[in-house]
Amino acid sequence: MHYPYRPLVAALLLCSAAGPALSKPDPADKLEEVIVTANYRDMALMNTVGSISVVGQETIEERAAQHLEEILNAVPNVTFGGGASRSRFIQVRGVGDLEQYYDPKYYPSVGMMLDNLELGDSANAGMLFDVAQVEVLRGPQGTRYGASAHAGMVRLRTNAPTEEFEGQLSGGAGNYDSYNLGLILSGPLTETVSGRLAVQQNTSDGFIDNDRLDKDNSNDFDELTARTRVQWTPDDRSSYEISAFYFDSDNGQDSWSLENERTTYSDQPGRDTQETLGITAAGNWLLNNALSLEAVVNYIDSDLHNSYDADWVSDEFCQQYQCSFGNDTAREAFDRNRDRWIADVRMLGGSDALSAGQGRYVLGLYANNGSEDFDYDYRSVWYGDFASSSDYETDRYAVYGEYEYAATERLSLIGGLRLERFEDDYSDTNGFSTDGSDDLWNAELSARYDWSDDTLVYLTLARGAKPGGVNTTASANQPWMSPPFQDFTSGKLTFDDETLWNTEIGIKTRQFDQRLSLTAAVFYMDRDNAQLENWMWDDATGLWIGYLDSTSGADSYGLEIESTLLITQSLELFANVGLLETEVDSIETFDLDVFDFVEKQDRDQAKSPSYQYNLGARVSITRQLSGMLEVEGQDDSFYGYYHDGKLDSYDLLNASLKWANNSISVTLWGRNLTDEDYAVHGLYFGNDPRDDFGAFQNETYLQLGEPRTYGVNLNYDF
Numbered sequence: 001m002h003y004p005y006r007p008l009v010a011a012l013l014l015c016s017a018a019g020p021a022l023s024k025p026d027p028a029d030k031l032e033e034v035i036v037t038a039n040y041r042d043m044a045l046m047n048t049v050g051s052i053s054v055v056g057q058e059t060i061e062e063r064a065a066q067h068l069e070e071i072l073n074a075v076p077n078v079t080f081g082g083g084a085s086r087s088r089f090i091q092v093r094g095v096g097d098l099e100q101y102y103d104p105k106y107y108p109s110v111g112m113m114l115d116n117l118e119l120g121d122s123a124n125a126g127m128l129f130d131v132a133q134v135e136v137l138r139g140p141q142g143t144r145y146g147a148s149a150h151a152g153m154v155r156l157r158t159n160a161p162t163e164e165f166e167g168q169l170s171g172g173a174g175n176y177d178s179y180n181l182g183l184i185l186s187g188p189l190t191e192t193v194s195g196r197l198a199v200q201q202n203t204s205d206g207f208i209d210n211d212r213l214d215k216d217n218s219n220d221f222d223e224l225t226a227r228t229r230v231q232w233t234p235d236d237r238s239s240y241e242i243s244a245f246y247f248d249s250d251n252g253q254d255s256w257s258l259e260n261e262r263t264t265y266s267d268q269p270g271r272d273t274q275e276t277l278g279i280t281a282a283g284n285w286l287l288n289n290a291l292s293l294e295a296v297v298n299y300i301d302s303d304l305h306n307s308y309d310a311d312w313v314s315d316e317f318c319q320q321y322q323c324s325f326g327n328d329t330a331r332e333a334f335d336r337n338r339d340r341w342i343a344d345v346r347m348l349g350g351s352d353a354l355s356a357g358q359g360r361y362v363l364g365l366y367a368n369n370g371s372e373d374f375d376y377d378y379r380s381v382w383y384g385d386f387a388s389s390s391d392y393e394t395d396r397y398a399v400y401g402e403y404e405y406a407a408t409e410r411l412s413l414i415g416g417l418r419l420e421r422f423e424d425d426y427s428d429t430n431g432f433s434t435d436g437s438d439d440l441w442n443a444e445l446s447a448r449y450d451w452s453d454d455t456l457v458y459l460t461l462a463r464g465a466k467p468g469g470v471n472t473t474a475s476a477n478q479p480w481m482s483p484p485f486q487d488f489t490s491g492k493l494t495f496d497d498e499t500l501w502n503t504e505i506g507i508k509t510r511q512f513d514q515r516l517s518l519t520a521a522v523f524y525m526d527r528d529n530a531q532l533e534n535w536m537w538d539d540a541t542g543l544w545i546g547y548l549d550s551t552s553g554a555d556s557y558g559l560e561i562e563s564t565l566l567i568t569q570s571l572e573l574f575a576n577v578g579l580l581e582t583e584v585d586s587i588e589t590f591d592l593d594v595f596d597f598v599e600k601q602d603r604d605q606a607k608s609p610s611y612q613y614n615l616g617a618r619v620s621i622t623r624q625l626s627g628m629l630e631v632e633g634q635d636d637s638f639y640g641y642y643h644d645g646k647l648d649s650y651d652l653l654n655a656s657l658k659w660a661n662n663s664i665s666v667t668l669w670g671r672n673l674t675d676e677d678y679a680v681h682g683l684y685f686g687n688d689p690r691d692d693f694g695a696f697q698n699e700t701y702l703q704l705g706e707p708r709t710y711g712v713n714l715n716y717d718f
Contacts, residue, residue, distance in 0.1 A: 030514040031566050038113075038135045038155040039144065040348060040362050040402065046508045049414065049446050049458045051521040051560055053078075053576070055134040062618075062628045062656040064172060064669040064713055066180065066202050066223075068112075068126035068134065068154070070706075073632055074614040075136050076560040076578030078152075079607045082680030082703045084306060085206075085219065085251035085272035086124045092138050092152035093525055094556045094582040094608035095500065098533045098640065099681065107466060109531075111141075111148040113155045114245060115229075116296045117278045118148060118342055118368075124304075125247040125276050127225040129182050130198035132159045138560070139502040139523065140464025142442025143402050143416030146366070150466040150500060151525075161194035161231050162186045167718045170200075174711025177217075178204035195230045207707055208254055209263045212314045218254035218269040223247070237286040245278040253308045258688045260702045267314030268331055270307030277301050295345045300338075307333035310380070312687060324695035330380035330542070340370035346400075354406035361403045368396040376476060383542030388476040390428035396467075397421045402444075414446040422467040422497075432475040438497045440465035455509040464500040466531065471495060471547040482540040488590075488597060495550040496529045515566040522559050530554040533606070535642045536590040537685050549587060549641075554605055556582040570620040574630075578612040589642045592685055592698045600641070609635040609649070616654075627657045639682035645700040650678035663717040668710075675708035 034045040034054050045054055053075045065071045069080045069087040080087040083099030090096050090110040097108045112119040112126060119125060128134075134156055141149035165187030172180045182200035189195050201224050208219035229243040254269035280298040287293060310330035318327045343366070350360020371393045378386040400418035407413055420440040427433035444462040451457055474489045481489060506521035529550040536545045558580035565573045582605035591598045616630025633651035638644065656669040679702035686696035 031510070031517055031564060034133075036135055037157055038137055038153060040346070041352065046510055046517060046519075047456065048508075049448050049460060049506075051138040051504060051506060051519075051523070053136040053138075053562060055136070057132055060128050060131060060134075061667060061713070062658075062669065063654060063671060064174070064656070064667065064711060065128050067128060068123075068156075070671070071128070071134065072136070072154070073612070073634070074576060074630075076562065076576050076612055076614075077138065077558060077580050078136060078578075079609065079612075079634070079637075080680075081607050082255075082705070084124070085221065085249075085253055085255075086126075087680065088121075088124050090123070090152075090154060091607045092136075093523065093558065094554075094580060094605040095151035095525065095527065096607070098606055107147045107150065109151040109466065111145055111150075111153045113153065114278070115156070115158055115243060115280065116282055117243070117245060117280050117298050117300060118340070119278075119300070120148065120340070121338070124249065124272075124274050125225075125245075126154075126156065127200070127202070127223065127247065128156070129180075129200040129202075129225050130159050130184055130227065131156050133157050138521075139460070139504060139525070140442065140444075140462045140500050142462060142464040143400055143418045143444050146398050146400070146418050146420050146442055147396065147422070147440065147464075147466050150464045150498070158198070158227060158229070159184075159186070159196065161196040161229055163188060163194065168715055169718070170713065170715045172711055172713035174204075174709055176205050176207060176709065178221075178709070178711060180713075189230070192234050193230065193232045195228065197226075197228045199226045200224070206252060207262050207704075208252075210254060210266065210269060211263050212265050212267050212316060213269070217252065218264065218266075219252040221249075221251050223249040223251070239284045241280075241282045243280045243282075245276070245280075247274065247276045249274045253306060255703050256308075256312055256683070256701055258312060258690075258693075258701075260700075260704070262704060262707070265313045265317045266309035266311075267316070267329075268309045270309060270331070270333070271305060273303075273305045275303045290349060290351055292348045293345075294348065295343075297341075297343045299342075300340050302336070302338045304336045304338070305334070307331065310378070311689075313689065318689060321690045322692065323689035324691055325382070325689065327689065328380055328382045328542075330378070330382070332379075333377045335375040335377075337373045338370065340368065342369075343367045350404075354404065354412065356406050356409045359403060359405040361401065363401045364399070366396075366398040366400065368394070370394045374472070380542055386477070386480060386543075388429050390426065390472055390476065392470070392472070393425045395421075395423045400442075410450040412448045414444070414448065416442075416444040418442040420465070424467070424469060426470045426472070426475075428472065428476055430476055430479055432478070432493070434470055434494060436468065436470075436494070438467045440467060440497060451509075454511065454514075455507065457507045458505070460502070460504045460506075462502045462504075464502070466498045466500075468495050468497040468529075468531075468550065469548070473546040477543050477545055480541050481538050481543060481545065484597075485536060485538045485543075485545065485590075488536075489545065489547070492547050492549060495531055495548040498531045498550060499528045501526045516563065518561070518563045520559070520561045522557075524557040525555060527554040530584065532584065532587060532641055534587065534589050535640065537592060539595075549589075552585045552587050554582065554584045556580060556605065556608065572618040574614075574616055574618075576614040580608055580610055580612075582608040584641070587641050592643065603641065603644075604638055606638045606640050607647075609637040611635045624661050625657070625659050627655070629653075629655045639679075640684070643684035643700075645682055645684050647679045647682055647702070650676055652676060652678070665715045665717075667713045667715075669713065670708070670710035672706055672708050673710070677707070678705045679703060680705040 186196040205217035206219035210218040278300040311328040346364030402416035681703040
């Protein structure tokens with residue numbers, strides 16, 4: 001029976017049923033305190049205002065997760081969409097980018113940071129080696145991050161240098177010829193300087209078999225991650241850090257099959273590559289006991305290439321089957337070079353703990369300069385060859401501030417405002433150019449009430465603003481479109497800035513002598529000029545035309561619950577649940593079935609399942625042996641707006657078993673142990689040339705997620 005609220009019921013039963021077991025607490029049985037670092041000041045998770053999830057290193061190791069896409073589905077109302085070798089774009093509460101083939105996305109709706117480095121549109125580099133925890137902030141974080149966190153922020157916090165020398169050598173192996181090898185070195189360099197180096201190579205054949213080339217690695221992974229952090233603390237009133245990040249991936253791009261399986265027939269599979277270098281310099285100065293100054297400057301440069309076999313088949317395939325018109329032999333390629341400079345300086349005044357009548361504040365300045373050089377190439381036997389180049393530059397400046405006032409010992413009021421200036425300049429070889437600017441403002445008002453020493457309730461009203469921009473796919477291809485599409489696209493060459501209002505009420509509590517932690521939030525989000533990704537297929541010219549449509553509003557509301565229950569030191573239960581309802585007012589799109597432009601009203605937002613859940617248990621079997629068992633899943637959801645096709649609901653089973661003795665640990669792990677087929681992205685159009693299958697009739701094509709994977713990881717600490 002399809003029962004959308006079963007995860008919520010299961011989570012509540014899980015916690016309530018265990019209640020009697022807590023009647024005789026052991027003082028040693030307490031949950032560890034989790035510190036959140038994504039806000040202005042480091043703070044305990046249970047004392048923060050807002051819906052925040054933290055995925056710790058324990059979860060990362062239990063899942064043997066190499067990339068963010070392998071853990072984020074454990075977070076309520078957060079999804080990670082496919083479309084390339086790694087999922088690059090995140091949706092929070094139904095808001096977020098779905099994929100990228102063409103347009104520059106300097107400010108995805110959900111931002112991503114690695115410590116103090118803004119990864120932004122380079123999120124493919126979200127590798128998890130030596131990451132201490134992943135912090136997910138839901139809802140607009142406009143005062144703190146502005147347009148970089150329109151619907152939320154994901155922050156990867158790596159492990160810091162240590163005061164004592166330590167190191168780790170790690171390795172792992174799994175099915176699909178998967179291997180990883182890593183090295184960590186950390187410790188003092190001088191009396192006042194410490195450093196940390198983390199390097200890992202991750203490889204896998206991937207999950208695709210190419211029938212035409214007789215290869216099982218046409219969608220492979222080949223990823224090198226290197227990070228270094230050097231901290232200098234000359235005295236107790238100042239500290240400095242320089243960090244560097246390097247990521248080099250050379251992954252395959254061969255994931256689409258005519259029969260929605262993990263066997264492809266392409267003769268020219270593509271590549272999905274990225275080389276990113278990021279450098280960050282930061283300083284912190286304590287000016288007096290109640291005033292400090294922080295400054296961060298970072299630079300990131302990324303070279304990205306994505307290509308794929310646009311017809312998905314080969315000449316030999318059309319010799320084996322009767323194909324209408326034969327084989328197109330088409331290939332599409334995208335090359336980008338991006339760089340960005342960012343500077344952020346802020347002053348923090350007031351004490352960390354406030355008494356009634358006291359306040360504290362933050363004042364800051366922010367600057368962001370970015371550019372992208374983009375080359376597009378499409379070669380087709382049927383439709384001819386197309387090529388274009390473009391240059392896109394953006395400048396963003398902001399002044400921001402926040403003030404928190406303790407009205408009483410229990411009630412605090414928080415207000416924040418961020419004013420931003422956004423400018424962009426675009427030109428391409430087709431003669432299209434724009435020079436735009438936006439004045440944006442972000443704001444937040446919150447009230448926090450400490451109901452008791454262990455319970456906090458809050459109310460938040462936040463406004464986020466995201467700049468408009470250029471639909472470069474439409475502008476670059478407009479000269480070659482057929483007349484109806486030229487007319488339709490003429491009004492969509494650019495898109496407007498989007499505003500998002502979020503109203504949220506939440507509670508955070510620790511009960512049963514700190515052995516139960518529970519957070520819950522209900523929210524309502526309203527979007528004006530919602531930037532919705534849409535696609536059109538111009539059959540006469542063989543062009544897929546992607547664009548952001550900002551002509552409609554949208555809204556969403558829902559519930560998020562996260563709980564952890566420590567029954568004894570040997571048994572821990574956890575339950576995370578998200579419920580979500582979304583609606584798009586109206587959107588005009590090209591319907592391939594009626595082959596005309598149609599208007600759709602009151603549609604769910606894409607990649608917005610009505611429920612998500614993650615339930616499980618951790619158990620210590622002996623002092624050296626422990627295990628984890630969990631199940632996760634989500635409801636079905638639309639994969640786009642140009643068609644009403646959906647990604648089916650799914651339920652996945654994960655487990656791990658860990659043995660640890662002094663400096664050695666061995667973890668056996670498995671994900672999707674029931675080997676369920678599920679999709680992470682979908683397309684709808686006619687691409688099958690076989691006459692026996694109804695040549696080129698419109699069909700749903702699915703990019704399948706990870707099948708059953710398993711392996712062993714070994715860590716040696718020294």
